[in-house]
Amino acid sequence: MKTPNNGPSEVLLAAQGIRKSYGHLEILRGIDLNLGTGEHVSIIGPSGSGKSTLIRCLNFLEMPDGGSIDFGGKRIWDEKSPIKEADSRAHRTKVGMVFQSFNLFATHTALQNVSIAQVHTLGRSRKAADDRSRELLDQVGLSEHLDKHPGQLSGGQQQRVAIARALAMDPEIMLFDEPTSAIDPEMRVEVLRVMKDLANGGMTMISVTHEFNFARDAADRVLFLAGGLIVEEGTPDEIFSAPKQERTQQFVNAVSGIV
């Protein structure tokens, strides 16, 4: 189990009734998602159910078509008041994002990859950025690899660089979209350990994942998304051991391989 948070926390992110279509295809059909400070919610669901679309709507990489989003108690978006490009960029600096693909700069070292946006986006000095990068790369277990290029690192190591790079922006929330899906199984463990440490350290997080053991260990709450709706939500135990909806049971059994 995840180390419980201390007492009730305020809501950091509140998404209400999020809708999104691509052409005539309705992908999200009204999603409500509240996240307290320090809370970690895992999202599970079949491929194509809109998990990535939802995550991308939360930091305006995609614009939702309907609903509203509050962040830190402030309404930052609703369908009547579209967000300005500058405001969505400002919002994105508070939101750390880790994707399935690591997208590191191939010609830069691990250290440079973590430092670069600190200098260009946050205006830190090169020295301050590099100091912080060393700290973070140590935190993710890569202090031996500061000067290596992505091509010299395993997938799991590259993803940990990408996590350090996101953390370097001092985000208020971290969004993970299937961060271990492109990594060899034996390399996933260290990435999941880093994510679990973050969750236990009080980071506010959403993780889209097929790693049920991880969600069971590290999430406060699990949402099952299918057909553009949240079919069921509950504690990891409720969702994985005693799902109420048949659709959830089918999915959990299929992924766990016990059909």
Ligand SMILES: Nc1ncnc2c1ncn2[C@@H]1O[C@H](COP(=O)(O)OP(=O)(O)O)[C@@H](O)[C@H]1O
């Ligand atoms: N930019 C896009 N344009 C058109 N269709 C898209 C776009 N992005 C995603 N989709 C479609 O939306 C559906 C949900 O995709 P996605 O959110 O990636 O699902 P998941 O992450 O759950 O696998 C899929 O059918 C996908 O093909």
Ligand SMILES: [Mg+2]
């Ligand atoms: Mg996806």
